[in-house]
Amino acid sequence: xxxxxxxxxxxxxxxxxxxxxxxxxxxxxxxxxxxxxxxxxxxxxxxxxxxxxxxxxxxxxxxxxxxxxxxxxxxxxxxxxxxxxxxxxxxxxxxxxxxxxxxxxxxxxxxxxxxxxxxxxxxxxxxxxxxxxxxxxxxxxxxxxxxxxxxxxxxxxxxxxxxxxxxxxxxxxxxxxxxxxxxxxxxxxxxxxxxxxxxxxxxxxxxxxxxxxxxxxxxxxxxxxxxxxxxxxxxxxxxxxxxxxxxxxxxxxxxxxxxxxxxxxxxxxxxxxxxxxxxxxxxxxxxxxxxxxxxxxxxxxxxxxxxxxxxxxxxxxxxxxxxxxxxxxxxxxxxxxxxxxxxxxxxxxxxxxxxxxxxxxxxxxxxxxxxxxxxxxxxxxxxxxxxxxxxxxxxxxxxxxxxxxxxxxxxxxxxxxxxxxxxxxxxxxxxxxxxxxxxxxxxxxxxxxxxxxxxxxxxxxxxxxxxxxxxxxxxxxxxxxxxxxxxxxxxxxxxxxxxxxxxxxxxxxxxxxxxxxxxxxxxxxxxxxx
Amino acid sequence: xxxxxxxxxxxxxxxxxxxxxxxxxxxxxxxxxxxxxxxxxxxxxxxxxxxxxxxxxxxxxxxxxxxxxxxxxxxxxxxxxxxxxxxxxxxxxxxxxxxxxxxxxxxxxxxxxxxxxxxxxxxxxxxxxxxxxxxxxxxxxxxxxxxx
Numbered sequence: 001x002x003x004x005x006x007x008x009x010x011x012x013x014x015x016x017x018x019x020x021x022x023x024x025x026x027x028x029x030x031x032x033x034x035x036x037x038x039x040x041x042x043x044x045x046x047x048x049x050x051x052x053x054x055x056x057x058x059x060x061x062x063x064x065x066x067x068x069x070x071x072x073x074x075x076x077x078x079x080x081x082x083x084x085x086x087x088x089x090x091x092x093x094x095x096x097x098x099x100x101x102x103x104x105x106x107x108x109x110x111x112x113x114x115x116x117x118x119x120x121x122x123x124x125x126x127x128x129x130x131x132x133x134x135x136x137x138x139x140x141x142x143x144x145x146x147x148x149x150x151x152x153x154x155x156x157x158x159x160x161x162x163x164x165x166x167x168x169x170x171x172x173x174x175x176x177x178x179x180x181x182x183x184x185x186x187x188x189x190x191x192x193x194x195x196x197x198x199x200x201x202x203x204x205x206x207x208x209x210x211x212x213x214x215x216x217x218x219x220x221x222x223x224x225x226x227x228x229x230x231x232x233x234x235x236x237x238x239x240x241x242x243x244x245x246x247x248x249x250x251x252x253x254x255x256x257x258x259x260x261x262x263x264x265x266x267x268x269x270x271x272x273x274x275x276x277x278x279x280x281x282x283x284x285x286x287x288x289x290x291x292x293x294x295x296x297x298x299x300x301x302x303x304x305x306x307x308x309x310x311x312x313x314x315x316x317x318x319x320x321x322x323x324x325x326x327x328x329x330x331x332x333x334x335x336x337x338x339x340x341x342x343x344x345x346x347x348x349x350x351x352x353x354x355x356x357x358x359x360x361x362x363x364x365x366x367x368x369x370x371x372x373x374x375x376x377x378x379x380x381x382x383x384x385x386x387x388x389x390x391x392x393x394x395x396x397x398x399x400x401x402x403x404x405x406x407x408x409x410x411x412x413x414x415x416x417x418x419x420x421x422x423x424x425x426x427x428x429x430x431x432x433x434x435x436x437x438x439x440x441x442x443x444x445x446x447x448x449x450x451x452x453x454x455x456x457x458x459x460x461x462x463x464x465x466x467x468x469x470x471x472x473x474x475x476x477x478x479x480x481x482x483x484x485x486x487x488x489x490x491x492x493x494x495x496x497x498x499x500x501x502x503x504x505x506x507x508x509x510x511x512x513x514x515x516x517x518x519x520x521x522x523x524x525x526x527x528x529x530x
Numbered sequence: 531x532x533x534x535x536x537x538x539x540x541x542x543x544x545x546x547x548x549x550x551x552x553x554x555x556x557x558x559x560x561x562x563x564x565x566x567x568x569x570x571x572x573x574x575x576x577x578x579x580x581x582x583x584x585x586x587x588x589x590x591x592x593x594x595x596x597x598x599x600x601x602x603x604x605x606x607x608x609x610x611x612x613x614x615x616x617x618x619x620x621x622x623x624x625x626x627x628x629x630x631x632x633x634x635x636x637x638x639x640x641x642x643x644x645x646x647x648x649x650x651x652x653x654x655x656x657x658x659x660x661x662x663x664x665x666x667x668x669x670x671x672x673x674x675x676x677x678x
Contacts, residue, residue, distance in 0.1 A: 094587060094588055095584040095587050095588055097584060098584055098585075098588050099588060120618075142588075143588055143589075143590065144571075144588050144589045146541070146569070146589070146590075147541075147588050147589035147590045148587060148588055148589065148590040149590060150590070151587075196588065198571065199543075199571045199573070199584075199585045199588055199589060200573075286576050288578070288581070289581075407549070409548075409549030410549065410600055410601075410602060411549065411551065411600075414549065
């Protein structure tokens with residue numbers, strides 16, 4: 001058996017492709033190709049990549065060419081599309097920590113990003129906010145099966161009388177599904193099973209599939225994607241969903257890869273994927289709220305190093321003191337940074353003299369926001385870029401991770417956990433631009449350690465002034481970020497391309513994904529991991 | 531967490547409040563009320579007021595049954611009814627039972643305190659569960675027919 005497989009990813013800036021060979025031994029990478037995405041007609045760039053990979057003609061995508069492509073002689077194709085930076089989804093739920101949170105998890109796992117959300121009863125203000133965010137899909141949840149009807153029906157009526165034009169995906173209380181459908185008559189409505197059939201029980205797979213279905217129906221229109229679809233005889237997958245499938249396949253089929261994260265940092269968004277149990281049932285730790293899924297994705301639309309540099313900087317700015325001390329100088333030459341932080345005021349001020357001021361970062365952020373393809377042209381600018389990258393990764397990980405809250409009870413001290421515990425994560429895989437180019441293992445480990453440090457450190461700092469108002473370092477909330485992860489790079493940016501085949505050949509694809517990763521150079525230092 | 535029965539006598543949310551981790555009685559209650567034909571959502575031990583209320587909203591429960599066995603029930607239950615009112619389930623039936631306070635306070639006093647806090651019924655640890663089920667059925671019926 002020798003089968004060639006073509007995989008192409010149509011991104012917002014580049015169209016990338018790879019040719020693989022599948023044999024009994026598994027999957028092998030043959031070659032790849034890249035070309036700027038042709039925005040007006042996506043099939044053009046697609047065709048170019050296809051030809052470069054296979055040597056076969058594409059010549060546009062007229063009816064005639066499609067006929068010429070005989071299934072026997074040409075390799076199979078799978079493709080993904082980033083679709084203007086992702087699916088825009090509005091999430092409507094009942095209780096914020098229950099159905100609304102599960103709706104968010106479902107939307108993220110399908111490759112969407114949340115542009116608006118609402119809990120309890122929809123009022124006209126919320127409807128207006130949702131409309132203003134112009135979502136492609138409104139994910140409508142609420143109530144367990146046989147549970148709440150009143151609020152859910154109320155919300156259905158609000159949506160029915162709103163001018164919302166997109167698709168409404170109803171995945172709430174199934175007992176009143178028919179009634180909801182009747183109320184929403186005239187709207188474009190799709191249904192999926194309840195995301196929370198019983199309290200605390202998460203069921204999101206069908207909703208995830210339904211979202212991808214809607215993605216195809218709405219996104220494929222126009223811009224030549226239809227032609228590509230006919231040419232390939234297959235439908236596109238949203239790029240983040242392809243990566244999600246791959247991440248899941250790695251977690252399921254590769255030994256030693258049961259606990260890891262993938263972080264994809266781009267100009268506009270930062271995506272975090274995690275694999276591993278959300279809660280480990282440690283002694284003295286009690287889980288509050290829902291148990292999050294084993295494979296989880298979050299996307300931060302406000303954290304990026306170009307298009308979203310301004311919103312990233314807004315978020316980081318209040319913690320400027322903390323970040324600058326940790327990250328500057330390069331943050332990060334081994335464990336010395338921590339010592340420096342614990343050291344004297346003079347050392348600190350020495351670090352700060354060298355560091356860029358808030359004003360300087362401001363100017364840089366303005367520059368890259370104006371010109372989003374800007375590349376730093378001095379050592380200093382490179383460092384500011386690195387500062388932004390590290391800050392984005394830390395904040396995105398903090399948002400993805402859960403927290404522990406220390407509490408004293410009659411039975412002694414306990415910890416309440418909410419969200420997902422990333423502490424046992426063994427590896428972080430950096431994907432996308434910067435993270436796939438540079439070895440970020442050491443700085444990330446140090447930053448995670450600082451962020452998770454907790455009370456004592458933060459109080460010690462208090463006496464000396466400075467640093468204390470770093471909100472993640474108080475005793476009551478310990479963020480559950482990775483404790484001591486190794487760093488790997490998806491240096492050849494293969495993840496989306498491999499992800500396109502993750503559903504069909506999960507074992508082969510995930511093995512090749514692991515083999516193409518570049519490990520840190522100094523792994524010797526971190527034998528304790530495992 | 532479990533539900534059962536389509537011809538249910540009512541939907542209830544069960545749990546042990548506060549930092550109390552007595553789980554055996556909680557399991558017994560779950561099995562008992564399920565068998566009696568109630569639709570039970572059991573939140574287990576160490577449940578906060580908001581978690582009871584969250585679950586009651588999503589399931590549209592008729593009643594919340596709060597257990598407390600470690601003597602701190604009074605503090606844990608403070609403001610429970612007010613919180614229900616704040617969160618829009620004003621008329622939910624609230625029961626509480628267990629070793630509600632430490633010491634030898636007469637039960638009538640304990641009962642009075644909890645009733646002032648808005649609990650509909652208060653039970654001592656030695657109550658016959660059959661009685662509780664019967665009262666619960668009555669109360670739920672009254673609530674559904676608007677006599678609560």
